[in-house]
Amino acid sequence: MIHLHITSWILGLVLFFAAYYLHNSGSAKPFKIVHMILRVFYILIIISGVTVLLSVSVLNAEYIIKGLSGLWLIALMEMILVRLKKGKNVRGFWIQLIIALVLVLLLGWRLPLGVLHM
Numbered sequence: 450m451i452h453l454h455i456t457s458w459i460l461g462l463v464l465f466f467a468a469y470y471l472h473n474s475g476s477a478k479p480f481k482i483v484h485m486i487l488r489v490f491y492i493l494i495i496i497s498g499v500t501v502l503l504s505v506s507v508l509n510a511e512y513i514i515k516g517l518s519g520l521w522l523i524a525l526m527e528m529i530l531v532r533l534k535k536g537k538n539v540r541g542f543w544i545q546l547i548i549a550l551v552l553v554l555l556l557g558w559r560l561p562l563g564v565l566h567m
């Protein structure tokens with residue numbers, strides 16, 4: 450499951466930045482398609498993350514914060530893309546996204562599963 454989690458969060462981030470780029474280059478239709486695919490990846494990231502979370506024997510605060518910041522990051526990606534589409538201001542959401550991303554990566558790599566501990 451950790452492999453599915455890693456694959457889906459990496460592809461999810463790539464799709465998010467691709468959608469952002471497509472929006473900026475004015476490609477409305479490709480943007481919509483990539484955004485739809487990204488939404489499937491949100492589900493994969495959440496299912497795999499929650500499954501790994503539930504399989505951990507000692508669930509401490511770090512795991513809970515890791516999971517919550519992952520959910521926060523997904524919410525921010527979605528909010529940024531929806532607000533961009535509507536032409537609304539996204540500056541504050543980008544700042545939050547950077548904070549959430551740093552937190553998720555630091556905690557994810559600090560915790561014992563994943564690529565840095567294989």
Ligand code: HEM
Pocket residue numbers: 454455458461494495497498499501502512515516517518519520522523553554556557558559560561562563564565
């Ligand atoms: C876009 C959102 C997310 C990103 C970028 C992300 C990133 C990561 C990273 C970098 C790792 C360490 C494994 C590795 O790749 O080497 C990891 C592990 C993990 N993630 Fe996520 N994650 C996200 C969402 C979630 C969600 C929504 C949950 C649960 C609700 C979750 C729960 C976990 C758990 C339990 C681990 C295992 C920690 C360990 O023991 O090492 N993640 N994630």
